[in-house]
Structures are given as C-alpha cells and as structure tokens.
Amino acid sequence: MGGVFAIGGMAADKPLPWPQFRGPNGSGIAEGQKPPVEFGPDKNVKWKVPAPSGLSSPIIAGDKLVITAFDDGKLYTIAYSRADGKESWRAEAPAKEFERYHKTEGSPASSTSATDGERIVSYFGSCGLVCYDLLGKQLWKFELPPAATAGDFGSGVSPILVDGTVVLVRDEMKDPKILALDAATGSLKWETKRLSRASYCTPVVWDTPAGKQLVAAGHARMVGYELKTGAEKWSVTGIPSACCSSPVTADGTLFFAGGSTGPEDTEMQMPPFDSMLKDLDTDKDGALSRAEAEKAFEGFFDNQDANKDGKITRDEWDAIMKFMSEGKNTAFALKAGGTGDVTTSHVLWKKTKGLPYVASAIVYRGQYVMVKDGGIVTSYDAKTGAEVFQERVGESGSYYASPVAANGHIYFTSLDGGAVTVLKAGSAKPELAAKNPKLGERTAATPAIADDVLFIRTDKHIYAFAERK
Numbered sequence: 001m002g003g004v005f006a007i008g009g010m011a012a013d014k015p016l017p018w019p020q021f022r023g024p025n026g027s028g029i030a031e032g033q034k035p036p037v038e039f040g041p042d043k044n045v046k047w048k049v050p051a052p053s054g055l056s057s058p059i060i061a062g063d064k065l066v067i068t069a070f071d072d073g074k075l076y077t078i079a080y081s082r083a084d085g086k087e088s089w090r091a092e093a094p095a096k097e098f099e100r101y102h103k104t105e106g107s108p109a110s111s112t113s114a115t116d117g118e119r120i121v122s123y124f125g126s127c128g129l130v131c132y133d134l135l136g137k138q139l140w141k142f143e144l145p146p147a148a149t150a151g152d153f154g155s156g157v158s159p160i161l162v163d164g165t166v167v168l169v170r171d172e173m174k175d176p177k178i179l180a181l182d183a184a185t186g187s188l189k190w191e192t193k194r195l196s197r198a199s200y201c202t203p204v205v206w207d208t209p210a211g212k213q214l215v216a217a218g219h220a221r222m223v224g225y226e227l228k229t230g231a232e233k234w235s236v237t238g239i240p241s242a243c244c245s246s247p248v249t250a251d252g253t254l255f256f257a258g259g260s261t262g263p264e265d266t267e268m269q270m271p272p273f274d275s276m277l278k279d280l281d282t283d284k285d286g287a288l289s290r291a292e293a294e295k296a297f298e299g300f301f302d303n304q305d306a307n308k309d310g311k312i313t314r315d316e317w318d319a320i321m322k323f324m325s326e327g328k329n330t331a332f333a334l335k336a337g338g339t340g341d342v343t344t345s346h347v348l349w350k351k352t353k354g355l356p357y358v359a360s361a362i363v364y365r366g367q368y369v370m371v372k373d374g375g376i377v378t379s380y381d382a383k384t385g386a387e388v389f390q391e392r393v394g395e396s397g398s399y400y401a402s403p404v405a406a407n408g409h410i411y412f413t414s415l416d417g418g419a420v421t422v423l424k425a426g427s428a429k430p431e432l433a434a435k436n437p438k439l440g441e442r443t444a445a446t447p448a449i450a451d452d453v454l455f456i457r458t459d460k461h462i463y464a465f466a467e468r469k
Helices: 002-013 273-280 290-297 314-325
Strands: 045-050 059-061 064-071 074-081 087-092 119-124 128-133 138-143 160-162 165-170 177-182 188-193 204-208 211-218 221-226 232-237 248-250 253-258 330-334 347-351 362-364 367-372 376-381 387-392 404-406 409-413 420-424 432-435 448-450 453-457 461-465
Touching: 059 448, 064 119, 064 461, 074 119, 128 165, 160 204, 165 211, 204 248, 211 253, 248 362, 253 367, 273 290, 273 314, 330 367, 362 404, 404 448
Parallel strands: none
Antiparallel strands: 045 461, 059 064, 064 074, 074 087, 119 128, 128 138, 160 165, 165 177, 177 188, 204 211, 211 221, 221 232, 248 253, 253 330, 330 347, 362 367, 367 376, 376 387, 404 409, 409 420, 420 432, 448 453, 453 461
C-alpha cells in the first residue's frame, strides 16, 4: 500500500495527466505534452494489445492505463501497464443483472472511470459505483439497481472525482438524480432529484466566483448545482432532448454544443407516422411490425417499441416526436454568476451550425472547436462566437470520440475505421497537420494523452503511439 500513498502524494503536487473522461476537468487538453502527429497501424506504435469489448475511454492512474470492459458475460475494471501494455489486474464488478443496452451503439461497459491519484472509481449502469486502490483492491461499492434508460440505449454518463467527492449524474426513466459520495468511504454526501429522464453526457466542474459548481446537461435543460450541497443554482433551457455531448469550461466561461436527431435536424428529419405507414405498413393494420420496419430502422426498432409488443404504434411514435421536439440544437457560451433561469440573462453568444451529436467540443487556443458526423469541423471564436471556419476536413462517417488537443494540435477520431485527422489549432482556416491512415477498427472511445504518448482504444485493441527516438 505504500506505493499507492506515494503516488497519491505526488498527485497532490502535480496535476494528474488524464484522470477522467476527456482528461483534466473534461477539457480534452494535455498541457505540455507532445504526442505524435503522424501515426498509424505501422507507424510510431509503442505498443498494441488486445482489449475486451466496451465503449469507455482510457484514463491514466499512476503508471497504469485503465478501462472498463465487458468480457465473457462479466463486467470489469482493467488496468494495463503504460510502459508495455501488459495487463496488470482486472476486478469484476458485482452485477447481478445487466441493464438493457443497444447491441451496437451501447455497452454495459460504456462509462469511463475516474481517479484522484489514490483510487479509481468505475460506474456501471447495471450495478452502480465501485472504488479500487491502484493495485485493484476493492475499497467500497455503492450499489444501484440496473438503470432503465430511455429507449433502452444503455448508460453513457461517466463519474467524476473532485475535492474528495465522487459525482454521478444518473438520468434514467424511473429515478433520475445526481449523487455525491465521499471518495474515501463511498458514503452518500448528498442526493438531488432531477427532472431529466434522458442524457448520456458527463458533468463538468465550474469554478465560479460563487464557488465550485457542477454543471449537468439533461433533457432540454442544463442545470448548475452547488458542489458542496447539491442545491440547484441556475438553469439554461433550449438544449437537445437527450444530450450526448458534454459541457466544458475555459477562462471562467462555460461552453456547450450539442445536436440530436429530431424535428430541428434538417439533414436527418424524422418522418411523419402517416408517411411511414404509407411506405411500410403492408398489412394495413395501422402499426409497424418488426418485419415491416426493421430494415428502415436499421437496428433501432426495439428502441422505438416502448411496450415491447413487436409493433410501433402511432401513440409510441407521437411520444418519441414529443420528446424530441422539447429539445433544441444549440452551441453557446455562458458567463458565471446567475441564479434561476439564466437563458436570456447570461448567455454570451449562441449558434446553431455545425453541432456535434455525440462528440463533445473543445476550447483550445482561443477557439471553440467541434466535429459533426461527416467530418465537418466548425470553429467559433470562444470570446465573441464569430464563426472562424466550417469545412469538411475529417474522414467521412460518424464521430463518437471527442476531439483532444496537445502541443498546438487537435486530434479528431472517426468512428468507422478509426482514422485520426490532426489540425493545427488557432488558425483562421483549417490547417491540416496530418491525415492518418485508418486503424481498421471501429473507434468510439476518446483518446488519452500522457508522457508524450497518445493512447487510443479501438473496438478490439489499445494502441500507444509515441515518436520513435
């Protein structure tokens, strides 16, 4: 145990390199790091190891790289040596049953772990929070029943660890709430009920003049809570109905950008029910059976079939459309200091173009930068909101991994094939630093950066990329 406390003591003096989803305070930025710009399956590979399935992103805890995984019907937190990628330990989570999840877009191991340099906390929607020391010994667990997520997509939120407190936003259909636990003991500090029954994004800590606040996006509404007590301080309306992307803070300002499929999305319009009946309802019974609609829904039929009777009815479709219509697609900057509804009083600027669906945007070198499906990168001036550029520069297809940045470069990772496009940051127009070859596997996890190494988790592997010396 002495080594654990020594690492913890070092962490107190030196910021942790990549302690949670999207790194330091969810910023996506690795200050002072120089990972390679050019790399691929056969270039600048320090090591590559097989990894079990899961959608969580890697974090750095001491000399280990940590992920959560779903392997042979069991849930694990797994630690690998950062030096050579060898598995150091794996600890099974105590799940008695699994939450429902989408078989291709979800996973029972989708949440990224968090560390404070002394302990590692993992969340599983199937069973709750589990805390380990850096050697993999379980310290405590906080059991929760399997999450009942909207449409049975599965959990997506990750826990964060700040000031000795573990924070978890659990937006689900039965009992939505935000929880704060004592990191040392796992005891409940406070619990605040939430109205949001659907969101998949991770909260961020906002250091404001009034004290530290937790900011959590939810169904059509973003809420700021007091970190110490969980008291709701302010809210912003007009955000997506089921947020996947997460907010970020920079220079005292809060930023958010998110879009979703729904009435506002001109590129991916949801068709009227009558139109679907006309095209698909072959037996003319006024509903859509699996046989009639599965191909049109491309694997998402079960998520729309709320009562699981094998048919999608008008009432079910109308409920989906109502849920989606309550949200708005938006990007904005918010100044601190407000209370109550601050939608009109504290929003500094607001935009509706180039919005990401899953990937969270990043503030770097004075710009708020985001990537949407199709490889379209949009940059706004962080202070004024003026559009700097919007161009298709990345690989085509979807983007689930959030961009990360280091040493004046921003890295964008495509979902299908894992191609990483690297742009120079802070430019007036997109300046391509590298268009790297595909890694050849689906890549949904956000990369991690530490010790000048870029760590990328693909569908079946973990890569460590470093400049050859």
